[in-house]
Amino acid sequence: MSKRVLLGILLACGLTAPALAQEPKTGGVINAVIQPEPPGLMLAMVQNGPVQMVAGNIFEGLLRYSPKLEPQPELAESWSVSDDAKTYTFKLRKGVTWHDGKPFTAADVLFSIEMLKQTHARARNNLVQVDKIEAPDDYTVVFTLKQPFGPFLGIFEVGSMPMVPKHLYEGTDFKTNPYNNAPIGTGPFMFKEWQKGSFIRLVKNPNYYEKGKPYLDEIYWQVIPDAAARSVAYETGKVDVLPGGSVENFDVPRLSKLKDTCVTGAGWEFFSPLAWLWLNNRQGPLADKRVRQAVMYAIDRDFAKDVIWNGLGKVATGPSASAIKYYTDDVPKYPYDPAKAKALLKEAGYKGEKIRLLPLAYGETWQRWGEAVKQNLQDVGMNIETIATDVAGGNQKIGDWDYDIAFTYLYQYGDPALGVGRNYVSSAIAKGQVFNNVEGYSNPEIDKLFADGAVATPDSKRKEIYEKAQKILVEDVPVAWMLELQFPTITRCKVKNLITTGIGVNDGFKDAWLDK
Amino acid sequence: MLSFVAQRVVKGVIVLLAIVVLNFFLIRLAPGDPAVVMAGEAGASDQIFVQQLKEKFGLDKPLPEQLFIYVKGIATLDLGFSFRQQAPVSKLILERLPATLLLTLTAFTISLMLGVLFGTFAARFAGTFLDTAITVFALIFYAMPIFWVALMGILLFSVTTDWLPSFGYETVGANLTGLAHVIDVAQHLIMPAMTLGLFFMATYTRMTRASMLEVKRLDFVKTARAKGLSDAVIQRRHVLRNALLPVVTLAGVHSGTLIGGAVITETVFAWPGIGRLMYDALLQRDYNLLLGVFVICSAMVLIFNLITDLVYRLVDPRIEYAT
Numbered sequence: 001m002s003k004r005v006l007l008g009i010l011l012a013c014g015l016t017a018p019a020l021a022q023e024p025k026t027g028g029v030i031n032a033v034i035q036p037e038p039p040g041l042m043l044a045m046v047q048n049g050p051v052q053m054v055a056g057n058i059f060e061g062l063l064r065y066s067p068k069l070e071p072q073p074e075l076a077e078s079w080s081v082s083d084d085a086k087t088y089t090f091k092l093r094k095g096v097t098w099h100d101g102k103p104f105t106a107a108d109v110l111f112s113i114e115m116l117k118q119t120h121a122r123a124r125n126n127l128v129q130v131d132k133i134e135a136p137d138d139y140t141v142v143f144t145l146k147q148p149f150g151p152f153l154g155i156f157e158v159g160s161m162p163m164v165p166k167h168l169y170e171g172t173d174f175k176t177n178p179y180n181n182a183p184i185g186t187g188p189f190m191f192k193e194w195q196k197g198s199f200i201r202l203v204k205n206p207n208y209y210e211k212g213k214p215y216l217d218e219i220y221w222q223v224i225p226d227a228a229a230r231s232v233a234y235e236t237g238k239v240d241v242l243p244g245g246s247v248e249n250f251d252v253p254r255l256s257k258l259k260d261t262c263v264t265g266a267g268w269e270f271f272s273p274l275a276w277l278w279l280n281n282r283q284g285p286l287a288d289k290r291v292r293q294a295v296m297y298a299i300d301r302d303f304a305k306d307v308i309w310n311g312l313g314k315v316a317t318g319p320s321a322s323a324i325k326y327y328t329d330d331v332p333k334y335p336y337d338p339a340k341a342k343a344l345l346k347e348a349g350y351k352g353e354k355i356r357l358l359p360l361a362y363g364e365t366w367q368r369w370g371e372a373v374k375q376n377l378q379d380v381g382m383n384i385e386t387i388a389t390d391v392a393g394g395n396q397k398i399g400d401w402d403y404d405i406a407f408t409y410l411y412q413y414g415d416p417a418l419g420v421g422r423n424y425v426s427s428a429i430a431k432g433q434v435f436n437n438v439e440g441y442s443n444p445e446i447d448k449l450f451a452d453g454a455v456a457t458p459d460s461k462r463k464e465i466y467e468k469a470q471k472i473l474v475e476d477v478p479v480a481w482m483l484e485l486q487f488p489t490i491t492r493c494k495v496k497n498l499i500t501t502g503i504g505v506n507d508g509f510k511d512a513w514l515d516k
Numbered sequence: 517m518l519s520f521v522a523q524r525v526v527k528g529v530i531v532l533l534a535i536v537v538l539n540f541f542l543i544r545l546a547p548g549d550p551a552v553v554m555a556g557e558a559g560a561s562d563q564i565f566v567q568q569l570k571e572k573f574g575l576d577k578p579l580p581e582q583l584f585i586y587v588k589g590i591a592t593l594d595l596g597f598s599f600r601q602q603a604p605v606s607k608l609i610l611e612r613l614p615a616t617l618l619l620t621l622t623a624f625t626i627s628l629m630l631g632v633l634f635g636t637f638a639a640r641f642a643g644t645f646l647d648t649a650i651t652v653f654a655l656i657f658y659a660m661p662i663f664w665v666a667l668m669g670i671l672l673f674s675v676t677t678d679w680l681p682s683f684g685y686e687t688v689g690a691n692l693t694g695l696a697h698v699i700d701v702a703q704h705l706i707m708p709a710m711t712l713g714l715f716f717m718a719t720y721t722r723m724t725r726a727s728m729l730e731v732k733r734l735d736f737v738k739t740a741r742a743k744g745l746s747d748a749v750i751q752r753r754h755v756l757r758n759a760l761l762p763v764v765t766l767a768g769v770h771s772g773t774l775i776g777g778a779v780i781t782e783t784v785f786a787w788p789g790i791g792r793l794m795y796d797a798l799l800q801r802d803y804n805l806l807l808g809v810f811v812i813c814s815a816m817v818l819i820f821n822l823i824t825d826l827v828y829r830l831v832d833p834r835i836e837y838a839t
Contacts, residue, residue, distance in 0.1 A: 029689060036796065039600045046554070046602075121555060121565035175572060180602045196611050197788025199688045224683050224786040232670055232682045392548025392801045399552055430563055434552060 022496070024215050028514035030495065032241035032505075033230050034200065034221040041191065041200070042180040043162040044112070045119050049506075052159040053243060054221050057202055057508040058099075059185035061158035062090055062109070067269045067502045069325070069414045071153050075104065075163060075186065076141075085148035085457050092139040096209045098165045099190045106135035111166035119174055126155040126418065129455070147455045150462050151325075151415035157270065157503055160413070188214035188510035198223055208510075215513035227363065231255060240495055243505045244268065244487025249310050249365045255490055262493040265312065265486040267504020272321035272419075273487070275409035277373070277480040282440040284404055285355060290348040292477040295405070296334035298341035298380040299373055305483055308369050312488060316481035318474040319420050323484075323502075324412050326466035331474040341380040352383045358398065358406035361391045370407060377405075399434045409485055410435060414502075416466050421450035424469075424478060441478030521822070528818040535814045536590060536807065540583050543803055550801040551575060554600065573599050573803075586807065595811065596804035598797075605808035608793065613812075615685055616789035618701075619708055619781070620774035626713030628767055631720020635763075636756060638721065639728035650721065658718030666711045666784040673707060680707050683786035708785040712778055716770055723766055727759035734758075760831050768824025772817030 038050040043059045062076040071079070076090040096104040110133055116123040129149040134142045145152065155161060163186060168179050183191050188210075189202035200221040204214055222239055224230045231251045233239045235258065244267070247255065256263045277295070285291045301315045320327045355377070359370025374384045384405075389397060398406050412419030422428050425447050428437040446469060453465040489505060491498055497511045551569035570576045574585065589596055595605035631654075638650045657665065674682035681687065681704050692700050731737065732755055740750050779791035790809060797805040828835050 031688070039800070040602045042602070046600075118568070124565075175599065175602060176597075195685075195788065196608070197615070197792060198685055198786070201689075218689070220688050222684070222688060222786075223788070225783045225792060226786070228667055229670065229683050229784055229786060232675055236674055236678065236682055238682070389547070390799060392550075392553050392799065393546065395552050396547045396549060432552070433555065433563065433566060 022515070024212075024497065024513040025515060026212075026215050026513070027217055028215075028516055029218045029220065030216055030241060030509065030512070030514065031220045031222055031239040032243065033224055033233065033239050033246045034243075035223070035227075035230065035246050036225065037197065037223040038200075040180055041183045041194075042177075043159065043183075044116055044164045045174065045180060047120060047122065047159060049245075052506045054200055054202070055162070055183065055185075056158050056187075056503075056506045057189040057219065057510070058183050058187045058191055059158055059162040059164075060187045060508075061156050061161050061163065062092075063153070063156035064507055065154070065157055065270050065414065065502045067266060069154070069269060069323070069502050071156070072501070074156075074158075076156070079153070081153075086145045088143040088145070088152060090141045090143075092141065093209060094139055096186050097207055098167075098186055099184045099205060100165075100168075101207075102165065102167055104163070104165075104186050105138040106141050107138070108163055108166045109133075109141045110135055111170060112162070112164040115164055115169060115174065116161060120161075123155075123161055125422075126160060148457045149417075149455060150453070150457070150459070151417045154414045154418060158508070159503070159506060187508055189216075189219060189508070192218075210510070214510045216509060219509060227251070234258075234490065240492045241498065241505075242490040244489050247490070248363060249308065249312070252310055252312070252488055252490070256488075260493045261490060262495075263488050263490050264499060265488050267489060267499035267502070267506075268485075268487060269323040269502035269504075270414050271411040271503075271506075272323045272414070273409050273411055273485040274316055274319075274321045275407070275482045275485050276316070277482065278398060278403065278406040278408055278439050279477070279479055280401060280404050280439060281442075281478060282401065285348070285350050285353050286404055288348045288350075289476060290344045291350055292480065293334070294341040294344040294348070294350075294380065294382075295377065295480045296477055297337045297344065298382070299376045299480065299482070300336040301482055302336065304369055304372055308365060308372060309483065309485070313486040314484040316484050318470045318481055319424065319479075320416055320466075320470060321412055321484045323414075324420065325415050326463045328467045328470055330467070331471050334477075338376075338380050345381060350382070352381070354383050354385055355404040356387050357384050358387050358389065358394050358403050360407040360409070361389060361394060366407065373405075373407075395434045398438050399432050401431060401438065401440065405480075408435075416469070417450070417454040421454070424473060425450050439478050441476070443472070443476065446472060521826075524822050524825070528815075528822070531818060532811070532814055533587070536587065536811060537583065539807055539810045540586060541579075543801075543806055544579070546801070548801050549575075550600065550803060553801055569599075586804075590811065595808035598802055598805040598808075600797075600800050600802045601805065605805050608805060609790065609808055609812055612788060612790045612793050615787060616775060616778060616782070616791065618705065619712065619787055619789055620778055622705060622709040623712035623716065623778075623781075624767075624771055624774055626709060627716035627770075628720055628763075630713070631717040632724050632756075632760070632763065634717070634721040635724020636728065636751070638725040639732070639755075639759075640751060642725070642729060647725075651725075654718035654721040657714035662711060662715055662780045663784055665714065666707070666781060669707045669711060670784075680704075682707075685788050704785075708778075708781050708787050711785075712774075712781045719766060719770075720763055723763050724756075724759060727762050728755050731755050731759045757831060761828065764824060764827055764831055768821055768827075771820040771824075772813070775813050775816045 034050050034054060036050055038054055040046045041055045043051060043055040060075050062074060063071045064074045066072055075093055077093045078091045080089050092106060098104055113133055129145045131144045131146045165184050168184055169177060188205050188208050190205050192203045193201040202219045204217050224233055227248045231247045234242050234255060279286045279292050281287055305313055305315055317329045318331045357374055360366040374386055377384050397403050422436055424437060424441055426442040429440060430436055449465050449469040453462050456462045456465055494515045496513050496515055500511045501507045550573060551566045554569055555566050574582060598605050598608055601608060634650045638647045641647050670682045673680040685704055686700050737750060737754055740754050775790060778789060779795050782789045782791040794809040
């Protein structure tokens with residue numbers, strides 16, 4: 001062994017040793033920001049971001065996912081797949097109890113799935129390939145599928161399929177069940193108190209099945225509606241954790257430089273938020289593929305990333321974010337090229353027809369982005385009119401197809417069959433709803449590829465199908481992909497191990513501890 | 517007087533009903549459907565799900581039927597159910613009412629007392645440096661947007677000097693009781709109440725000043741002076757008392773709107789009041805909750821107007837209640 005290699009090994013050991021030596025410490029209280037205030041905490045009933053961020057500590061799913069999106073045990077300790085990829089058998093953890101002391105069993109799993117089919121639209125969509133679910137004993141659950149479904153092991157995270165206590169919900173009116181406001185789960189923290197408009201308090205579950213966990217005694221989720229006030233709350237030491245999206249982007253660099261502050265972009269791999277512009281393919285200039293391509297060339301996406309998003313995130317290459325399975329960047333490229341955009345517009349015969357642009361009413365960052373895009377498009381000769389709405393009004397316009405260009409960003413949930421296809425296949429065109437194929441793109445070849453991709457085996461076959469689909473879509477530009485967003489989580493450095501999975505802060509604080 | 521009150525109450529109920537009906541339709545005129553908002557947040561929005569939500573909210577029924585159901589509920593003091601927050605509207609409002617009342621009544625008292633005091637001084641020393649100084653001071657707070665004053669207050673008193681907490685109603689997790697709790701809440705209250713109070717103070721200052729200068733010129737003041745009364749007595753008993761009528765009118769109007777008018781202050785200082793509840797309900801198109809807040813706010817305006825009318829008489833015995 002050469003001296004250099006030996007030195008390298010010694011250095012490596014020396015550098016990693018302190019990290020390994022740091023044993024988690026027990027105790028302490030974390031103050032975190034939650035924004036906006038969740039409407040409820042019953043994850044099976046309401047699934048928006050803030051609900052999951054808090055309730056991800058109270059409820060659990062059968063699985064969690066690593067940053068590389070590999071399944072990891074949670075309430076299920078092991079699982080197996082039959083050779084024909086149609087039968088999935090989960091072995092549940094023994095000795096798990098609900099916060100009220102009742103045991104968690106396979107009956108709860110069966111009940112949860114039945115309930116979620118009524119209350120959780122995404123869960124219902126994820127379960128369409130399931131033929132039957134059985135519980136041969138208290139700790140075994142067997143899913144039998146109608147046909148193989150590639151992403152099946154990716155649908156068991158807590159937000160996608162939270163487990164609900166059967167003994168408290170069976171036979172009740174789900175929407176008015178009193179436990180919606182005092183939820184009972186199996187998670188590492190228990191619901192204690194909610195002063196509406198002020199804070200939500202969770203306390204340690206002393207009977208948690210993973211011995212020694214959680215390390216923290218309590219979590220306070222503080223409701224602070226103003227973005228500037230949230231920054232101040234962190235600066236003045238009133239909160240220790242600012243989850244992604246808590247402060248405006250222009251505040252991130254300043255806060256990141258504060259003493260004892262750590263910043264990470266990790267923990268969004270499962271969701272992979274991707275921002276794009278809906279382009280109305282049905283009518284007006286944007287019905288022409290060349291005009292849509294011109295939009296891609298006209299927009300300076302590096303500027304948006306570097307200036308509006310402070311260098312966070314990545315320029316998107318197509319319909320899949322790079323953390324999503326079967327992602328490929330081997331697709332047609334659209335660099336910032338105003339001259340090419342102008343040429344395409346000329347070729348398409350665009351004569352200055354008015355194009356309506358709907359920005360996203362999610363605060364300052366999005367407003368600025370809307371302005372930047374408008375300017376880019378005007379620079380190449382497009383006649384852009386900005387239409388200002390609030391979120392609900394904007395959704396209505398988009399759902400009614402009453403727009404030309406509209407900002408959005410959506411989660412992709414790890415697999416193209418779960419979070420990508422829904423925006424491009426023609427069966428997902430339905431007026432009055434948002435977040436489906438609202439652009440009205442219809443291509444039988446894409447329909448077939450996504451239909452085949454969902455059920456194809458083995459994995460290499462799926463890869464081939466989805467790579468082909470990505471190439472076709474990027475050529476057709478049904479929507480204009482902008483950025484893979486990154487929402488940095490800002491914490492005091494004494495908060496350790498906050499993010500350990502690809503689900504990030506939405507996965508609960510069970511591994512987190514305070515280095516006091 | 518009793519029959520005057522009874523008459524006003526009956527009128528008030530009719531006005532309230534008109535407000536309910538008007539708001540019911542106004543809210544629905546705004547684009548955006550609560551079912552679509554919720555389905556969107558769920559990360560999936562299929563037709564079955566949206567339809568299910570509409571049925572759950574009763575939004576699939578014809579509008580007149582929805583209105584009838586709502587008004588019937590109001591008649592039995594039932595403000596309906598917030599499907600978004602999964603709780604009865606009255607419970608949600610009652611949870612927030614104390615914080616709002618504490619904030620707005622404190623701000624109201626500050627603004628009225630300081631406003632009348634400064635206005636009196638300004639009138640007494642009209643044309644002097646003191647008058648100009650008071651006017652400028654009052655106008656600064658009136659002209660600056662509330663959110664700006666709030667943020668500057670936070671910057672100065674929380675970030676720079678660390679004298680006052682920057683947000684919230686109390687120190688979360690401190691579990692204080694008794695006097696310590698009262699002091700804690702008071703510390704949290706100072707900045708939001710001053711921000712809101714200083715804004716309204718300006719109008720009272722200006723109104724009191726103008727009104728007093730006008731009254732001062734009237735004959736009965738001359739008479740009082742001729743009788744040999746001291747200047748202090750004339751100012752207090754004769755001028756101020758007569759000059760207060762327009763101030764009381766303005767205060768009556770303000771006091772009603774204070775309930776719903778504290779949205780910005782409550783937002784910047786994370787004060788858990790009704791203003792924010794209303795704002796969130798509006799963004800989410802939570803119809804029942806929004807209507808509920810409107811009903812409460814309208815009722816407050818009506819009640820405060822009634823109180824104003826009664827106070828008139830105390831201030832000016834010449835006013836009689838027409839029955």
